[in-house]
Amino acid sequence: MVGVVLSADDIRRAISRIAHEIVERNRGLQDVVLVGMRTRGVPIARRLAGAFQEFEGETVSVGALDIGLYRDDIPYRELGPRIQPTELPTDIDGKRVVLVDDVLYTGRSIRAALDALIDFGRPASIQLAVLVDRGHRELPIRPDYVGKNIPTALGQDVQVLLEETDGRDEVVVTPVLSALRTPMLRSESKVEGTGEGER
């Protein structure tokens, strides 16, 4: 599968469905806190909170988690230097934390996010919501809510573009031929994913 795999409408529907699933699974929104993983998990988490407001009339707080200080997988040059503060709006002790990311791939950034979250307290539970699950897990991690499963080859890149960060809503799968990965192309293709996604 190559090209645009999710349109703006598809993304809107997927987020709205995930929002309903979160409400259903948690039997309401009591103690639910959304924590978006920087960068693109944060706007997705905000959209979920918007959906909760719309469907349930309830305000759910949204935090932003930066895992730059916890990850061990991505070589620094590809991660980029920018790390940002983690901002949790509320104490997460005893809360049902829904961790939100754009793409789930190896699972290593989720592992880092779990380490980071646990440094802030002891949630009652941590659930995982992702817009895209592209497979190729390297750790025993599974998502609780998935916008779309997109089977990919290892060499491909999955780019989630969002209005808030990229000016438009779209999920694109691009083939990346290793022979064409000159250092420059490589750094450009990685820039999209620096700090947040696993591609």
Next chain:
Amino acid sequence: MTEERTARGAPAALEAQAPWTRRHVLDLDDFSRVEIEIVLDTADAMKEVLGREVPRVPALRGKTLVTLFYEASTRTRASFELAAKALGADVINIAAGGSSVEKGESLIDTVRTLQAVGAHLLIIRHASSGAPYLVARHVEMSVINAGDGWHAHPTQGLLDLYTMRSHLGDLRGRRVVIVGDIAHSRVARSNIWGLTAMGAQVVVCAPPTLLPYGMRPGPAPVEEPLALPRVQVETDLDRALEGADVVMVLRLQKERMAAGLLPSLREYARLYQVDQERLARARPGALVMHPGPMNEGVEISPAVARSAQSVIEEQVSNGVAVRMAVLYLLARGR
């Protein structure tokens, strides 16, 4: 939040492209505005870590940092050590007294030994200007200059910029007045470079004998060996303070008097002490800074040092976050 950050400049995805290619931090003379902003933004994230109940993250786990100090230090050494520990690194502290330096080991042999035992980052303070540069040429480790003679103290410059930015935001066009012994101050030199890169308007104020040769009024008797960016020079404190956004006061070292550079401490205090009356010439709410240690009653009045405008203690606590940022960028950047 992401949006605020994005509003400051390019979208986050573009900003992430800004390169960090440095292996050492020896001075701020070759730092671009973008590089300084990378450090200051990273320091924001580090400040968040320091505010946690358990201020510790595993970013530098397995790295070993050595502080090698040939000169006395309280805050710099302590804040590097705290910074390294908050990032999960191991720290070895070496003072020149009590080490093999006393047995006559050379600087190069000492640092090579430290590298051989497995250090990844070397923090060095030395009385000779340029010593960290010599060291950096002979080792694979990252070297951070924690003060070399009169020359440079880049992490102090960065923490001063961080403190100013956190109160004033964009520093472009801000009037920053540095008062005191400019000639012998590595803090002043690093601040002049950093502030210039950030687009601030720098004013230095001192008696002519305490200005670097190149800045003294009249024909220079000797060429200033280390070129500095062009700054406004004032020998009259009242004029210098007019409209200042920041007043940075430097310590007057008593040995300057012995060297015949000043007639007396009393005369210096009368003409150059930043007191409340003089501070009133600066903008209302202007920040008062001092790299410490202070001689209260000489270069700064006790009332000013403890006033609401003083951010002197904040400088010290910001020092830990800024040094964490520098350590993180150097250790992860290679």
